[in-house]
Amino acid sequence: xxxxxxxxxxxxxxxxxxxxxxxxxxxxxxxxxxxxxxxxxxxxxxxxxxxxxxxxxxxxxxxxxxxxxxxxxxxxxxxxxxxxxxxxxxxxxxxxxxxxxxxxxxxxxxxxxxxxxxxxxxxxxxxxxxxxxxxxxxxxxxxxxxxxxxxxxxxxxxxxxxxxxxxxxxxxxxxxxxxxxxxxxxxxxxxxxxxxxxxxxxxxxxxxxxxxxxxxxxxxxxxxxxxxxxxxxxxxxxxxxxxxxxxxxxxxxxxxxxxxxxxxxxxxxxxxxxxxxxxxxxxxxxxxxxxxxxxxxx
Numbered sequence: 001x002x003x004x005x006x007x008x009x010x011x012x013x014x015x016x017x018x019x020x021x022x023x024x025x026x027x028x029x030x031x032x033x034x035x036x037x038x039x040x041x042x043x044x045x046x047x048x049x050x051x052x053x054x055x056x057x058x059x060x061x062x063x064x065x066x067x068x069x070x071x072x073x074x075x076x077x078x079x080x081x082x083x084x085x086x087x088x089x090x091x092x093x094x095x096x097x098x099x100x101x102x103x104x105x106x107x108x109x110x111x112x113x114x115x116x117x118x119x120x121x122x123x124x125x126x127x128x129x130x131x132x133x134x135x136x137x138x139x140x141x142x143x144x145x146x147x148x149x150x151x152x153x154x155x156x157x158x159x160x161x162x163x164x165x166x167x168x169x170x171x172x173x174x175x176x177x178x179x180x181x182x183x184x185x186x187x188x189x190x191x192x193x194x195x196x197x198x199x200x201x202x203x204x205x206x207x208x209x210x211x212x213x214x215x216x217x218x219x220x221x222x223x224x225x226x227x228x229x230x231x232x233x234x235x236x237x238x239x240x241x242x243x244x245x246x247x248x249x250x251x252x253x254x255x256x257x258x259x260x261x262x263x264x265x266x267x268x269x270x271x272x273x274x275x276x277x278x279x280x281x282x283x284x285x286x287x288x289x290x291x292x293x294x295x296x297x298x
Contacts, residue, residue, distance in 0.1 A: 023092040023189040030184035036137055039181065043069055043148040043174070050155065064214040064226035069147050072210040076143040076203055080136045089133035092189045097129040135191045135199035141181040142203025145174035150211045154223040178203075 031039070047069065051062045091097070098118035106113050118126055149171050153159075156167040182200050185191045191199075214226050 022095050025093045025096045026188045026190075029188050029190065031137060031181050031188075036140065036181070039141060039177070040073065040144045043144045043151075046148055047151060050152075060229065061226050065151055068210050068214045069144065071213075072143045072147050072206050073140065075210065076139045076206045077136070079202070079206070080134065080139050080199065083134060084131040084136070087133045088130045089192075089195070091129045091132040092192060094129040094132075097126055132191050132195050133198070134195045134202070135182065135185050137185050138178075138182045138191070138196045138199030139203035139206075141178040142175075142200045143207050145178040146204050146207035147211060148174045150207065150215075150218070153218050154215055157224065159219050 044066065047065045048062065051058065051065070097120060098115075099120050100117045101119055104113065104117040115123070115126060120126055152174075153167075153171045156164075156170065158167050158171055178200070182196045185196050186193050216223050216225075216227070
């Protein structure tokens with residue numbers, strides 16, 4: 001067979017989409033729906049734990065981050081369900097789900113057939129086989145874990161021109177987990193590769209749009225601080241709020257890292273550099289609080 005004939009033969013099969021849905025059914029999925037729920041809960045836990053440990057309980061920041069994560073889950077989940085039901089692309093294992101009767105052929109009038117040729121009696125299983133485009137696992141994992149990556153990138157000041165390797169690892173590790181979830185969908189023959197790629201890209205797009213509704217861009221010096229509340233408070237309300245709760249400064253030089261040497265720094269300067277003080281430091285208040293804490297421990 002000449003090379004040109006082989007090329008023509010390959011091209012004739014490349015446009016035949018039926019060869020893409022002839023795979024067998026894999027009963028046990030690598031990432032089941034239950035495991036996907038666990039993966040989607042990870043960003044919630046990471047945000048809550050990170051806020052309580054390193055943000056000194058900034059409740060507005062916690063509210064903004066959790067609201068943004070919930071919003072991106074809601075938007076991406078609703079969009080993927082609408083598209084999958086509307087498009088109805090068969091999964092790679094659709095023929096194995098349908099089990100068409102022997103001798104089945106397309107209609108002589110329009111060249112199309114329907115679900116009546118399937119011998120399988122599980123209609124829900126067959127309908128699920130026509131929801132391949134695009135991957136729900138891909139868009140949800142990219143949305144949730146991508147939001148966590150952006151959240152960490154802002155808190156760590158990833159683009160502050162200080163090359164800290166641990167920041168890059170922390171920021172991109174959630175995306176690596178999301179990519180692994182996407183690859184399992186192709187390996188389990190649940191989606192075509194372009195279904196997964198489309199879901200992953202759209203999930204990241206939703207993530208960035210929602211993240212920017214609550215936080216400034218990552219290149220901003222205050223990228224770790226969420227936008228202020230849209231509802232403005234009066235001076236009396238602001239005074240009562242500030243006196244009854246601890247808040248973070250609007251500008252912090254670093255996060256999880258004390259800039260410079262603290263050997264000769266005063267206690268107030270050290271705490272302020274860590275982001276734990278918003279008002280001028282009073283050493284007497286700090287010493288009295290320390291003595292009270294020691295008395296309680298004893």
